[in-house]
Amino acid sequence: MRGLTPLPPEREAALSGLYAAASGAARRRTLAGFAIVAALALLAGLAAEVRPLVFVENIGKFTAYIAQILPPIGLAQPLADVRAWYWGLPGWLALLGETLLMAYLGTLLGGIAGFAFSFVAAANLVRSRGVRILAKRFLEVCRTVPDVVFALIFVIAFGLGPMVGVLAIAIHTTGALGKLFSEVVENIDMRPVEGLSAAGASWIETVRFAVVPQVLPNFASYALLRFEINVRGAAVLGFVGAGGIGQEFLAAIRNFYYADVSAILVLIILTVVCIDLATERVRHRLSGPEDAR
Amino acid sequence: MNAARPEALRAAARADLPRLRARYPAQFRTDRVARARTLAVLGLLAGLAGFGFWQFDFSLGRLLNGLGRLGAFAALMLPPSPEGHLRIFLHALGETLGIAFLGTLTAAILAFPVALLAARNVVPNPFAHFAVRRGLDVMRSVDVLIWALIWINVVGLGPFAGALAIASSDFGALGKLFAEAIETCDRRPGEGVVASGGSALHRIRFGLIPGVLPVLASQVLYFFESNTRSATIIGIVGAGGIGQYLTELIRVLELKQVAFLVLMILVTVAAIDWVSTRLRRAIIGPAAR
Numbered sequence: 001m002r003g004l005t006p007l008p009p010e011r012e013a014a015l016s017g018l019y020a021a022a023s024g025a026a027r028r029r030t031l032a033g034f035a036i037v038a039a040l041a042l043l044a045g046l047a048a049e050v051r052p053l054v055f056v057e058n059i060g061k062f063t064a065y066i067a068q069i070l071p072p073i074g075l076a077q078p079l080a081d082v083r084a085w086y087w088g089l090p091g092w093l094a095l096l097g098e099t100l101l102m103a104y105l106g107t108l109l110g111g112i113a114g115f116a117f118s119f120v121a122a123a124n125l126v127r128s129r130g131v132r133i134l135a136k137r138f139l140e141v142c143r144t145v146p147d148v149v150f151a152l153i154f155v156i157a158f159g160l161g162p163m164v165g166v167l168a169i170a171i172h173t174t175g176a177l178g179k180l181f182s183e184v185v186e187n188i189d190m191r192p193v194e195g196l197s198a199a200g201a202s203w204i205e206t207v208r209f210a211v212v213p214q215v216l217p218n219f220a221s222y223a224l225l226r227f228e229i230n231v232r233g234a235a236v237l238g239f240v241g242a243g244g245i246g247q248e249f250l251a252a253i254r255n256f257y258y259a260d261v262s263a264i265l266v267l268i269i270l271t272v273v274c275i276d277l278a279t280e281r282v283r284h285r286l287s288g289p290e291d292a293r
Numbered sequence: 294m295n296a297a298r299p300e301a302l303r304a305a306a307r308a309d310l311p312r313l314r315a316r317y318p319a320q321f322r323t324d325r326v327a328r329a330r331t332l333a334v335l336g337l338l339a340g341l342a343g344f345g346f347w348q349f350d351f352s353l354g355r356l357l358n359g360l361g362r363l364g365a366f367a368a369l370m371l372p373p374s375p376e377g378h379l380r381i382f383l384h385a386l387g388e389t390l391g392i393a394f395l396g397t398l399t400a401a402i403l404a405f406p407v408a409l410l411a412a413r414n415v416v417p418n419p420f421a422h423f424a425v426r427r428g429l430d431v432m433r434s435v436d437v438l439i440w441a442l443i444w445i446n447v448v449g450l451g452p453f454a455g456a457l458a459i460a461s462s463d464f465g466a467l468g469k470l471f472a473e474a475i476e477t478c479d480r481r482p483g484e485g486v487v488a489s490g491g492s493a494l495h496r497i498r499f500g501l502i503p504g505v506l507p508v509l510a511s512q513v514l515y516f517f518e519s520n521t522r523s524a525t526i527i528g529i530v531g532a533g534g535i536g537q538y539l540t541e542l543i544r545v546l547e548l549k550q551v552a553f554l555v556l557m558i559l560v561t562v563a564a565i566d567w568v569s570t571r572l573r574r575a576i577i578g579p580a581a582r
Contacts, residue, residue, distance in 0.1 A: 003560075006531045037398070040394060041394070041395060041398055043391070044390070044391035044392075044394040044395040044456075045391070045395060047388050047390045047392075047452070048388060048391035048395050048452040048453055048455070048532070048533065049451055049452050049453050050395065050453050051448070054448055054449070055448055055453070058448055058449075059447070061447045062443075062444075062446075062447045065443065065446050066448065089364065098348075101344075101345045101348065101349070102345075102349075103340075104342075104345065105342060105345040105346070105349070108342055113460075129379045140334075140559075140563075141559065144522060144558065144559050144562045144563075145555060145558070145559075146522055146525060148526045148529060149526060149539060149543075149555070152539075152543045153363075153366065153551075154359070154363075154542060156362075156364040156543070156546070157357065157359045157363045157366065158356075158358075158359035159359075161349065161355055162348075162349045163349045163350070163351055163355070166345075166351075173351070213425075231454060232434065233436070233448060235436060235439075235440060236436045236438040239438060239529065239530065241538075242351070249439070250442075253442050265435070265439070268434070268439075269431055269435065272434035273430055273431070273434055276430070276434070277450075
């Protein structure tokens with residue numbers, strides 16, 4: 001470090017002045033950002049009736065609740081205790097199966113509808129602005145209204161039961177997947193499309209042979225991701241009477257059947273984690289070795 | 294001439310078909326194994342779907358019946374109107390936004406340090422990494438509505454429980470995403486800091502955070518958007534926001550007000566979408582990614 005020649009003092013002063021100004025401006029921007037976020041948080045806290053004192057006072061209740069729902073497993077006869085904890089296992093497993101089937105059917109139906117809509121909503125395949133905008137708005141409405149709200153309305157129209165859950169999930173999934181799918185379609189390589197339309201293929205043929213082969217792995221990956229989300233969503237659709245394990249869980253919480261709460265909760269968590277891990281593996285295989293990250 | 298060429302080409306190819314077939318046998322062979330596999334997968338999917346339809350007794354009659362009733366509901370929804378409850382609805386909407394904002398912010402602030410623990414390149418200890426990841430997975434796999442039910446037991450009915458519920462479930466989701474973002478960030482700035490004598494904390498503060506912060510901020514904005522949607526339903530179990538009115542009004546079939554509420558939600562979500570897209574672009578910059 002012996003070769004460093006110091007800058008002439010006046011240039012050094014000018015440069016360090018510039019540096020101080022620049023870093024000061026950056027710091028002021030950061031502080032202003034923090035101030036805005038803090039003000040918004042305060043506003044939000046007022047709107048959401050946050051009461052920190054109540055929270056601090058009652059945090060004991062949270063730990064007490066957790067302690068209460070912990071299963072009564074003693075060291076004396078742990079196996080019998082576990083059996084008693086899971087007294088309702090066959091029924092719960094059946095309901096869990098119903099939940100998974102709801103999620104599957106909802107994802108499948110919604111995926112098919114989203115698949116159809118995605119090509120209509122893609123800017124590079126559809127010339128007509130009107131058709132495209134109509135398709136995009138429709139998908140947006142499907143996506144923004146939560147599935148539970150659809151379920152609430154459908155329960156009145158179709159009657160209680162898992163069919164309602166399937167329809168609610170399917171509509172919400174149509175919106176969510178339709179948007180993601182159309183974004184995939186908009187990013188494809190256009191040369192196969194041009195090749196096919198130059199060879200005189202119809203719109204449907206172009207989509208089938210030039211677009212679908214390119215987008216299918218991505219579509220499958222998104223659909224699996226959605227399936228994961230839908231399993232989680234299907235578990236609570238029972239809260240409004242749309243089938244699955246939710247109803248049983250709500251009853252356990254409302255009636256203070258503490259051991260049942262933890263038993264069902266553990267079942268749900270295990271199922272969701274297993275599905276997550278399984279779909280993650282499949283998705284990694286789908287994305288293939290060339291762009292495995 | 295241009296129009297004639299493809300026709301001529303096609304005719305030539307047709308005439309030449311047997312020779313082409315002989316020359317490129319691989320292009321003309323049907324891959325029976327792959328086709329059988331595809332058919333098997335499709336058959337499995339369709340079979341499972343058929344079983345589901347049978348199990349849940351989907352029937353055309355039931356569907357048509359329900360659709361008829363939905364049509365009647367749609368007619369009852371018009372025109373959407375608040376019928377004098379505009380003030381209450383706006384207040385509930387404010388509550389919903391408050392829940393979403395506060396929940397997301399709390400989740401993000403709590404998730405950041407935990408994500409550092411879960412990132413392989415910050416804490417190389419595999420046990421810490423594994424334990425934190427699985428913990429986050431458990432938080433994440435419990436739905437917001439279930440968290441709301443749990444928090445209602447602690448702080449009582451109302452929007453505060455809703456904010457806590459969103460914070461809890463997003464803590465898991467954001468923690469996982471943050472950890473992944475931290476793991477994929479460029480390691481060279483950190484190495485530079487260490488090489489010039491910085492401590493481990495310096496490495497995180499000056500080598501890591503400036504790189505990942507924009508990515509994290511944009512993820513938080515995404516979550517805020519999606520949380521405004523989930524905050525609209527959290528009132529169904531009594532945790533505040535617009536959801537409690539939505540549930541009540543659907544149950545008593547006040548469909549004009551329901552339609553008005555849904556429109557309010559659509560407009561709000563669209564507005565937030567617009568703002569956060571702008572913000573995201575400002576944070577990440579148009580040039581980067």
